[in-house]
Amino acid sequence: MGVHRVVVLALEGVYPFELGIPSRVFGTAPDRYEVLTCSVDGGPVTTNSDFSVTVGHGPEVLASADTVLLPPFDTSLLTRELPPDIGRALAAVRPGTRIVSICTGAFVLAAAGLLDGRPATTHWALADTFRTWYPTVALHPDVLFVDDGDVLTSAGAASGVDVCLHLVRKDHGSAVANQVARACVVPPWRDGGQAQYIQHPVPAASANGTSATRRWALENLHEPLSLADLAAHARMSLRTFARRFTEEVGMSPGRWVIQQRVDRARHLLETTDLAVDDIAGQVGFASGTSLREHLHAAIGVSPLAYRRTFRGAATPVE
Structure with a gap:
């Protein structure tokens, strides 16, 4: 088995923490994964913080991905329809490629029609908007992540770590996933079905x-x-x-x-x-x-x- 290529698509307003999760998790096993980061035009991307990031690749690298990952972006930039530039970038993804989202990244997958009739999750605070915009998606807003085979969606922040570790465990077993978790100093796993948050202090x-x-x-x-x-x-x-x-x-x-x-x-x-x-x-x-x-x-x-x-x-x- 060759090295598995993970391509992260950074969109405008990307959250820096989640943008770095794939490299941190998958990059801890460099003999098994290669992580590349791209934007829709190959240019720098403004984050939701007070700085921008320069990516190493343009959207053409998506065509070579084994897994495509969409980190979240600022909620003020959410749109019901898929922006044309993002649509063109996703068109490069090969059929059958595994696609993963964190938090608001699920809105992009839903707008692209990739979640129609499928189970999915996103951040609990956005559940009402998501349901209104994408009623054909079977939304589960109270879980950490949903694995539906070739499409996986996860909730906010740390659940991005959970879904990435889940993929390592799924790809290479518990021993490798536990080694990666130990190197990242995070729990080896949290069940996808675990609640996103506790309502009381x-x-x-x-x-x-x-x-x-x-x-x-x-x-x-x-x-x-x-x-x-x-x-x-x-x-x-x-x-x-x-x-x-x-x-x-x-x-x-x-x-x-x-x-x-x-x-x-x-x-x-x-x-x-x-x-x-x-x-x-x-x-x-x-x-x-x-x-x-x-x-x-x-x-x-x-x-x-x-x-x-x-x-x-x-x-x-x-």
Whole structure:
């Protein structure tokens, strides 16, 4: 397999932080990815900050891309119709090329007709405008990113890191993705289906919080871990513990425990040949059937399909 070329199309008003994400993430694995940046005319691009950037390429480089990535740009520049210069640039993209957007980049994909009838996301604050302009798109405004095969869309800022790491994991497996994440000093993954934001303020951690109990739970995922068990460890009443836990984490204790079990199961599916029933026991699910149900609810695939995604077709039977 040759080096995968990622071409980033910088539009006027581009956000500098997100513009740099592809180079930072994919560029950490230079033996696997090449990252090029272009503009619609090859000239400098004004950012939404007080400086401009000079890109190395014009739109012709899009024709050689294996993945095209559109970073976000200033919301004041959003238009319902696709600007002609952007349309001409995107026309150079070969059919079947993987296309990825971050935040407002999804507006460009929608205006180009690339999201018609497909699931997608964008920044939650722009959901109403997006729905009004592009009613044929199945918008999911409460997730970090949506992977619909050859088209991926993500929400704002840090979700751009998430979707890029997701692609590394999808392309080369968890070991390479974890190495890239470690080099970038970011979490190895956040689920695409995770909520974009928490609507209520998250209090600062304190000695009276639930962080110690969460650490204990992660060390004992193979145990039942009922709400009573967690509250007893934290030395709180059930009601107080549930309230504080939800304030700190943004979800109920029960939902959090299931999420941690699914995450641990995913790691074991990626990195071991353990049977599904054995993995279920190690992460605290009552049976392999329970693991299958929870994994499908979380990411929409079976354990075998998930394992094949990261480890190839030669995998044990479930």
